[in-house]
Every structure is written in structure tokens, then in C-alpha cells.
Amino acid sequence: MTRIWVEKISRDVYVLRIDDSRTRFFESLWSIPEGITYNAYLLASPKYTVLFDGWKAWYSEDFLETISTIIEPRSIDYIVIHHMEPDHTGSLPRILGVSREATVLGHPMSKTMLKEFYGLEPRFKPVRNGETFSLEGLTLRFIHAPWLHWPETMMTLLEEEGILFTGDAFGGYSIPSSLFDDDESLVEWYMRYARKYLATVIGHYRQHVVKAVEKLSSMDVKPRILAPAHGLIWRRSPETIVSKYVSWAKAEPQPGKITVVYGSAYGSTETMVKLAVKILGKAGCSVVTYKYTDLEEGSLSDLLGDALDSAALVIGASTYEAGILPSIRRMVEELAWKTAAPKPVLVLSSYGWGGVAGKKIAEILGKAGFNVVEVVEARGMPSDEEADRIMDAAGRLAEACGEKA
Numbered sequence: 308m309t310r311i312w313v314e315k316i317s318r319d320v321y322v323l324r325i326d327d328s329r330t331r332f333f334e335s336l337w338s339i340p341e342g343i344t345y346n347a348y349l350l351a352s353p354k355y356t357v358l359f360d361g362w363k364a365w366y367s368e369d370f371l372e373t374i375s376t377i378i379e380p381r382s383i384d385y386i387v388i389h390h391m392e393p394d395h396t397g398s399l400p401r402i403l404g405v406s407r408e409a410t411v412l413g414h415p416m417s418k419t420m421l422k423e424f425y426g427l428e429p430r431f432k433p434v435r436n437g438e439t440f441s442l443e444g445l446t447l448r449f450i451h452a453p454w455l456h457w458p459e460t461m462m463t464l465l466e467e468e469g470i471l472f473t474g475d476a477f478g479g480y481s482i483p484s485s486l487f488d489d490d491e492s493l494v495e496w497y498m499r500y501a502r503k504y505l506a507t508v509i510g511h512y513r514q515h516v517v518k519a520v521e522k523l524s525s526m527d528v529k530p531r532i533l534a535p536a537h538g539l540i541w542r543r544s545p546e547t548i549v550s551k552y553v554s555w556a557k558a559e560p561q562p563g564k565i566t567v568v569y570g571s572a573y574g575s576t577e578t579m580v581k582l583a584v585k586i587l588g589k590a591g592c593s594v595v596t597y598k599y600t601d602l603e604e605g606s607l608s609d610l611l612g613d614a615l616d617s618a619a620l621v622i623g624a625s626t627y628e629a630g631i632l633p634s635i636r637r638m639v640e641e642l643a644w645k646t647a648a649p650k651p652v653l654v655l656s657s658y659g660w661g662g663v664a665g666k667k668i669a670e671i672l673g674k675a676g677f678n679v680v681e682v683v684e685a686r687g688m689p690s691d692e693e694a695d696r697i698m699d700a701a702g703r704l705a706e707a708c709g710e711k712a
């Protein structure tokens with residue numbers, strides 16, 4: 308169900324949130340049965356009206372109608388774009404068709420993109436990093452935050468109200484049952500979706516989260532409220548999401564958490580993986596498993612979230628047409644691209660006549676920066692000697708679980 312939320316988050320600012328449970332694959336890639344929200348914000352002071360971001364094109368009419376419940380859309384003075392990705396700008400052609408007098412404020416690159424993406428050439432004021440913009444008693448301060456998530460990304464601080472509009476940063480998937488982080492159990496439920504969002508959407512550029520947080524502190528930006536473009540708004544404890552985002556961006560391990568991913572058509576690779584998992588279980592590791600079999604399809608999107616804060620990984624895939632079993636090849640490539648960190652990895656692989664998958668997986672993950680501790684390749688089922696090697700290696704991996712709380 309498409310639900311629309313309109314609520315004041317401060318004296319002059321409203322959040323306009325729409326719940327999207329229709330999108331199955333965000334960016335045509337990431338499976339999100341949990342859904343996603345688009346959060347736009349509207350500053351409606353007695354003197355000025357400023358819109359921050361928008362909704363996906365599907366919801367253009369809903370967006371216009373929702374704005375109309377608060378103000379006359381024609382009267383919008385400024386529209387701030389935090390980045391040009393169409394999940395937030397898709398509704399702009401409709402809005403700018405009505406709000407003809409509005410001036411768009413954004414990164415200099417956004418001007419060109421507005422023309423190239425939508426054929427739009429509105430009044431446009433490019434803003435520099437650190438620049439402030441006064442609206443008689445209200446001050447907008449712009450902070451460039453490149454690669455969170457596009458090169459032209461910025462955030463805006465509404466100084467007098469202490470609200471930082473952060474765009475994608477500090478956002479998450481899912482459709483939370485509240486707008487705010489007030490309820491601790493809701494926050495606990497939400498965190499896996501924020502981590503999954505960071506891993507899948509910002510993943511490859513995640514070191515920029517650390518840079519942006521350092522930049523905010525060097526610019527002495529200490530917001531009271533963090534207002535992201537997806538998911539929960541942080542007013543009870545903004546520092547909670549900031550510190551989690553930094554920790555995930557650094558791929559810091561949760562002690563004892565081991566993510567296992569494997570594909571197995573006929574059970575040989577699965578037998579190898581199960582030998583390792585048994586050892587890990589005995590050592591007290593908490594094992595999260597994603598598998599591709601004839602009964603199950605593990606979610607690549609959820610896997611990336613779990614891999615990010617794991618202490619170690621186990622990867623299993625048979626050799627398939629002189630390469631890696633395709634389902635797992637895709638996972639390995641994305642793990643390398645988005646979650647790489649110097650964490651121990653055990654690679655297990657079965658083959659029929661000439662094994663190559665194990666070596667290829669080790670090469671991809673090793674090059675990306677993982678620490679491949681062992682590769683075991685078995686013809687068909689593992690021999691006793693191969694089983695011993697697997698259990699030995701798993702024992703070494705389990706050292707990562709030593710500090711488990």
C-alpha cells in the first residue's frame with residue numbers, strides 16, 4: 308500500500324514521505340521485499356518556501372498533491388537538490404512545470420544534469436561547499452559530500468533549526484512504522500536495512516562516509532536532527548546512525564560473526580561447506596548463511612549487508628563451464644567491489660574434471676584486499692585428507708570468534 312506521511316519535524320519544516328512497496332529491485336539491482344521510502348522536506352516559513360528533494364517519477368502527481376495540502380505549489384521559492392539520482396528528482400519535471408518561479412539550488416554539476424536528464428532549464432543557483440544562503444532569519448548552509456552517493460552530492464544545514472538534510476547518507480531501506488527514531492526497538496529492527504542500504508547503494512564509495520563525517524565535524528556542523536532522503540529521521544539519537552554508518556563504512560567486524568555463501572547443485576560443495584560450518588558452530592561463531600541450491604536462492608542484497616560487518620567469510624562454489632558457478636561468481640564480484648576488507652576468507656570448491664573455481668574466487672577476493680587463508684578444491688565429494696584441510700582452516704577462521712561476547 309502506498310502511504311503518504313506529512314508531519315512537522317520542527318517549527319517550519321515538514322517531512323513529506325511516501326512508502327514505496329512497489330519497487331522490487333532498487334536501481335534495477337537490489338532486491339527489497341522490505342520496500343523503501345522517499346523523504347522530501349518542505350520549509351514553509353511565513354516568508355519563504357523551500358523544497359528539499361522530491362520523490363520518484365511514479366509518484367509525481369501524489370507529490371504535487373501532497374505539497375498542495377501545505378502550500379500553493381506555485382509559491383515555492385527554492386528547490387534544493389542534494390543529488391540528481393531520479394529516485395529523488397523524478398518528480399521535478401512535474402513540480403517545475405507548476406512552480407515556474409522557483410530557483411533551484413544545487414551543486415554546479417546538477418544544472419547540466421537537469422538539462423540532460425529531463426530537458427529542464429530552470430533558474431539555477433550553483434552553490435559552493437560551505438556557502439550560506441540567507442532567507443531573512445533562516446540560514447541554509449551547503450556542504451558538498453561527494454560520492455554519497457553521486458559525485459555531485461551535497462547536504463544542507465538549516466542552521467536556526469539544527470536540521471541537517473543528508474540526502475542518501477544515513478538513510479536505509481524498509482518502510483518503518485514511524486517517521487522518527489524515537490522507539491528503540493524500531494531502531495534495532497531498522498538497522499539491518501540501513502546497513503544493507505549502505506552496502507548496496509554506497510558500497511563501493513563507502514570510504515566517503517568517513518570523509519564526510521570528518522568534514523562535518525571540521526566545519527563544526529552539529530545537527531539536532533538528521534533528515535535523510537530514505538528511512539528514519541534521527542532526532543532522539545542522531546549519533547547512533549552516524550557511528551553505525553562510520554563503522555559499516557570501515558567494514559568493522561562484529562566479533563564472532565561469520566558469513567557463509569555457497570552454491571551447490573548436487574551436494575558436494577555443500578558437504579565441504581557443512582564441514583567448515585560445524586567447526587565454526589562448535590567454536591561459538593554466529594554463522595549467517597546464504598545459499599544457492601535447487602531449493603533456495605540467497606539474496607545477494609542481504610548478503611552484502613551481512614558481509615560488511617562480518618569477521619570472516621566462507622565461500623563455496625563448484626566449477627561450472629571452466630569458471631565459477633554463475634550465481635556465486637556474481638556474489639563474489641559484488642563482495643569484492645562493495646565490501647572488501649582485510650578479513651579472513653576460506654574458499655571451498657568441488658569439480659568434476661578440472662577445478663578452477665576455487666582459484667578464481669581466491670584471485671578475485673585476494674586482489675580486492677581480502678585475506679584468503681585457504682582454498683580447498685575437491686573432485687566430487689571431499690576425500691578424508693581434504694576434509695581434514697577444511698576443518699583445519701575452519702579452526703583458524705574460528706579464531707575470529709575468540710572475542711565473542
Ligand SMILES: Cc1cc2nc3c(=O)[nH]c(=O)nc-3n(C[C@H](O)[C@H](O)[C@H](O)COP(=O)(O)O)c2cc1C
Pocket residue numbers: 570571572573574575576577625626627628629630657658659660661662663686687688
Ligand atoms: C553445467 C555444468 C557445468 C560444469 N562444468 C564443469 C567444468 O567446467 N569443469 C569441471 O571440472 N567440472 C564441471 N562441472 C562438474 C561440477 O563442478 C561437479 O559435478 C561438482 O562436483 C558439482 O558440485 P556440487 O555437487 O556442489 O554441485 C560442471 C557441472 C555442471 C552441472
Ligand SMILES: [Fe+2]
Pocket residue numbers: 390392455456457475
Ligand atoms: Fe542516490
Ligand SMILES: [Fe+2]
Pocket residue numbers: 392394395475536537
Ligand atoms: Fe536515494
